[in-house]
Amino acid sequence: MRFINLFIILYVCSIGMTVSAQTWVVPDDQKTVVAPFLFTPEMQKQGEQIYLKNCQSCHGLMGKDNWAKLTPPPGDLSKELAQKQPDGELFYRITVGKAPMPEFRNILSEDERWWVIAYMRSYNPKYIQPNPATKASFAGRIVTLDMKYDDLGKKVVVTANEELKDGQSVHAAGVEVALFVKRFFGKLQVGELKTTNDKGLAIFEFPADLPGNKEGYVEVSAMVNDPKNIMKTTGAIATLAIGKPTDMPSLTEGRAWWATRGKAPVWIILTYTLSVIIVWGFIFYIVYSILKIRKVKKINL
Amino acid sequence: MTMDDNQFTFDKITSDLTHHIRINKGFLIWMGFLTVSLMVCLYAYSIQLRTGLGVAGIRDYVTWGMYLANFVFFVAASLIGMLISAVLGLIGMKWLTPITRIAETIAVAFAAVAGLVIVSDMGRPERLVYVFLYGRPQSPILWDVTVITTYLVLSLLLLFLPLIADMAIIHRKVDRLPSWLKPIYKVLSLNFTDNPQQNKIINRAIRTLLILLIPAALSIHTVTSWLFAVTSRAGWDSTVFGPYFVSGAFVAGSAAVIIAMFFFRKNYKLQNYLTDLHFNNMGKVLATVSLVYLYFNINEFLVPGYKLKRADAVHLHELFAGKDTLLFWVVQIGGLILPILFMLFHRFRKPLPIMLISVAVLIAAWFKRYIIVIPTQEHPFLPIQHVPQNFVHYSPTLIETMITIAPFILVLIIITLISKFFPVIPLHETAREKGIEHFKFD
Numbered sequence: 018m019r020f021i022n023l024f025i026i027l028y029v030c031s032i033g034m035t036v037s038a039q040t041w042v043v044p045d046d047q048k049t050v051v052a053p054f055l056f057t058p059e060m061q062k063q064g065e066q067i068y069l070k071n072c073q074s075c076h077g078l079m080g081k082d083n084w085a086k087l088t089p090p091p092g093d094l095s096k097e098l099a100q101k102q103p104d105g106e107l108f109y110r111i112t113v114g115k116a117p118m119p120e121f122r123n124i125l126s127e128d129e130r131w132w133v134i135a136y137m138r139s140y141n142p143k144y145i146q147p148n149p150a151t152k153a154s155f156a157g158r159i160v161t162l163d164m165k166y167d168d169l170g171k172k173v174v175v176t177a178n179e180e181l182k183d184g185q186s187v188h189a190a191g192v193e194v195a196l197f198v199k200r201f202f203g204k205l206q207v208g209e210l211k212t213t214n215d216k217g218l219a220i221f222e223f224p225a226d227l228p229g230n231k232e233g234y235v236e237v238s239a240m241v242n243d244p245k246n247i248m249k250t251t252g253a254i255a256t257l258a259i260g261k262p263t264d265m266p267s268l269t270e271g272r273a274w275w276a277t278r279g280k281a282p283v284w285i286i287l288t289y290t291l292s293v294i295i296v297w298g299f300i301f302y303i304v305y306s307i308l309k310i311r312k313v314k315k316i317n318l
Numbered sequence: 319m320t321m322d323d324n325q326f327t328f329d330k331i332t333s334d335l336t337h338h339i340r341i342n343k344g345f346l347i348w349m350g351f352l353t354v355s356l357m358v359c360l361y362a363y364s365i366q367l368r369t370g371l372g373v374a375g376i377r378d379y380v381t382w383g384m385y386l387a388n389f390v391f392f393v394a395a396s397l398i399g400m401l402i403s404a405v406l407g408l409i410g411m412k413w414l415t416p417i418t419r420i421a422e423t424i425a426v427a428f429a430a431v432a433g434l435v436i437v438s439d440m441g442r443p444e445r446l447v448y449v450f451l452y453g454r455p456q457s458p459i460l461w462d463v464t465v466i467t468t469y470l471v472l473s474l475l476l477l478f479l480p481l482i483a484d485m486a487i488i489h490r491k492v493d494r495l496p497s498w499l500k501p502i503y504k505v506l507s508l509n510f511t512d513n514p515q516q517n518k519i520i521n522r523a524i525r526t527l528l529i530l531l532i533p534a535a536l537s538i539h540t541v542t543s544w545l546f547a548v549t550s551r552a553g554w555d556s557t558v559f560g561p562y563f564v565s566g567a568f569v570a571g572s573a574a575v576i577i578a579m580f581f582f583r584k585n586y587k588l589q590n591y592l593t594d595l596h597f598n599n600m601g602k603v604l605a606t607v608s609l610v611y612l613y614f615n616i617n618e619f620l621v622p623g624y625k626l627k628r629a630d631a632v633h634l635h636e637l638f639a640g641k642d643t644l645l646f647w648v649v650q651i652g653g654l655i656l657p658i659l660f661m662l663f664h665r666f667r668k669p670l671p672i673m674l675i676s677v678a679v680l681i682a683a684w685f686k687r688y689i690i691v692i693p694t695q696e697h698p699f700l701p702i703q704h705v706p707q708n709f710v711h712y713s714p715t716l717i718e719t720m721i722t723i724a725p726f727i728l729v730l731i732i733i734t735l736i737s738k739f740f741p742v743i744p745l746h747e748t749a750r751e752k753g754i755e756h757f758k759f760d
Contacts, residue, residue, distance in 0.1 A: 116704050274456050275456070276456075277454070278452065278453070278454040278455070278456075281454060281455045281456050282456070285455050285456055286455050289455045289460075289461070289464075290455075293464060293468075296468055296530060296534065297468070299526060299530055300468075300471055300472065300475070300530075302526075303475055303523045303526060303527060304475070306519050306522070306523050307475075307478075307479070307482075307508065307519075307523065309519060310482065310508045310509070310510060310516050310519055310520065311508045311509045313509075313513055313515045313516045313519070
């Protein structure tokens, strides 16, 4: 009897372990999270674009059951297994991921993740969206930045305005501001952090040799530095003709080794074609002369 | 066993070199065995064709597995036609005459199959035609396809031209041929009557081919090496990869020729034509090309080993004292250094010992390609996180192994057919060299 008991215990344990290894538990407080806005057809369209770029390679096209053959199977997200989960659960899974499903925390913004859910839900006629979450009224400072370029002094002037509780707008002093220009990957900070003065101004010297596009345009943005997240801030962004006009042709624009067939370097095309023509010319000549061997006899006889 | 030249008469040479041209029981059994084996391997390929390349052990890390090692080996073995016929032949080495056709047969068989080997690595083989339709002239892949096709055609012509005279002799002089074969020989002999004008055309065509063959053969293996050397992967990123591959190819090819010589001599009773002298000389050729290959091996490992750039260090450690150690040292010592030492002695260049050495060299040559192609891919520059073990450690599957064996069977079938229906040793040329100037073509 003991053996049987032991066997049953081991059996149950092993099944339990297998199941727990395969399930993906979402914390209860995350399940109840709801979107901060009502889904619109616009959002579904945006969500579709994001889905095709980030999700479709594994989950396949919605409703087509053509997901990738992986373990565990990714499944079709228009089907019941995915659709029966509340929004919060889906949002959590997209956010944190679980190998082989990647985490999208740093790849898609919160809004973008909700748009994907909006797109998924468009395949579920029975879905009724729960009321969107309303944020509690904000108690901290509400700061908005504005940006100007001072042509004479070659400076970028950032103005910080603060909205008071009574709706009045005043200059915000003591706000830390950072200035950036957009580059190929991410942003380049210009100068150091500046704190706004009594008039709400932070003034940045702008380097004269910063490369811009062909016309010298650069995208400049100002942001409030608020690491403790105690303010509600709106940055400023502007495209200004203050960079050095730079014409950098794309590496694939001209003829190159790495370019497409139509843009192969001329010398390669010539070398390749000539080699083929010369060698095959000889081959055809040899074949032709072999055929002549037959005729020699006829002449001689 | 050797005979004086004046003991060779035209009839004796003809009979000696053509008596194997008949369909006997041994041939049928051998071909039956090859055909059945090929069918089994083709079945394995049909599984891959249906289910995809996942049935092979290749994964995201090692994407070029045994199939690519096999491809390099086949291209390598085909290069021997150029060494024997063109390089040594143009220098004027007379002793080569009985070996040239064997070398050309091997060249044709391996070159023809090399193209198929690369198809075995394609998940969608029907897209091969895209290389021709959309190939970029900048891509070594297009160059490779071009030069291999060219080399195959050149080798076929070089095999065929000396056969014209032989077939003219056979269809006139050999009576006991199967009746269906005679007309084929007659057509292929192109009305050859040993007319000086005809000989002139043939000789000139052969000379042109031999000269063309040298750049073409150098190209096929150099371009194959570039498929690797144009990447910056440790172990492939090398400027001597071209000559390294070419010299390695001569080693593999010479070994293949010696093995073939041994079996033809025994089975087709050619002891009077493929003498100890030929084995001795081929042994010297193999020793010479092995020394050259050893020289390139030292270059390939000593220079990066001295600098030890990070990726090279990992790669060399795996080869010298890591995961691939056993295979690496067995191949380098057993397949290169020991054979060279043995071949320095005359007694090891006798037919049987040199054949056994060649078998060892040839097997090592295949595994050498395996070492060149696979280990470096197991430690990539940008490793992926949390990958399954089968990404990191490549282990070939049974189906993959069968698909890798299939080309060898095909090569054996091609060599068997060519050697069975045509003289293994050039008939017309041998007779000339034995002093028989003109045949009676009536």
